[in-house]
Amino acid sequence: MVKRTRFDDSDCPVARSVDAIGDWWSLLIVRDAFDGSRRFGEFQRSLGVAKNILAARLRGLVTGGILDMVPAADGSAYHEYVLTAKGRDLFPVIVALRQWGEGHFFAPDEPHSEMVDLRHGRPPRALEIHSADGRRLGPDDVTVQKVQRPAAQAAVSE
Structure with missing residues (x-):
């Protein structure tokens, strides 16, 4: 079996985030x-995933602080999974993936699930990234400032 590469000590927030989520099953959960x-x-029932895979992904999301396992609300012997604050902070990520998918993987008239604002009954506006002064930003408007490592440390990590 191939050992999974870990990114939990990476300098990159995207790599650490992907490491915390794990895989696409976890995002669908x-x-x-x-x-x-x-x-x-x-x-x-919703995902149709094998029980052992689901159990492993749920365990990972609980360990990662994205879900909490709590006693069932109905008082039964079962337990339930609820989003933590860290998990709820994934909302814009899920919305971004949804909006990206709607724009790139469906024909104009093809039916698909739709997110709707409860107050107004309409889909939310497309997510946008804005600068501190309110300007809309695209990929050509930003850069990533990499962590500068001392030369000796960089040679060891390569």
Whole structure:
């Protein structure tokens, strides 16, 4: 079996974030949690994923602080999974993936699930990135400032 590469000590926030999420099953679990799924069986029915894979992903999301495992709200012996504050902070990520998918993977009239603002009954506006002064930013308007490592340390890590 191939050992999974870890990025939890990376200088890159994207790499650490991907490391925390794990894989696409985990993102779909988070999506379903936003849609109201709380119990193992609900996630399993929605995703159709093998139980051992689902159990491993749920365990990883709990360990990573994205989900909490709590006693079932109905007082039964079961437990439920709820998004933590860290997990709820993934909302813009899920919305961005949804909007990107709507724009690139569906024909104009092809039906698909739709996120709707509860107050107005319409889809939210497309997410945008803005500068501190309010300007809309695109990929050509930003740069990433890499961590500068001492030459000796950089040679050891290569």
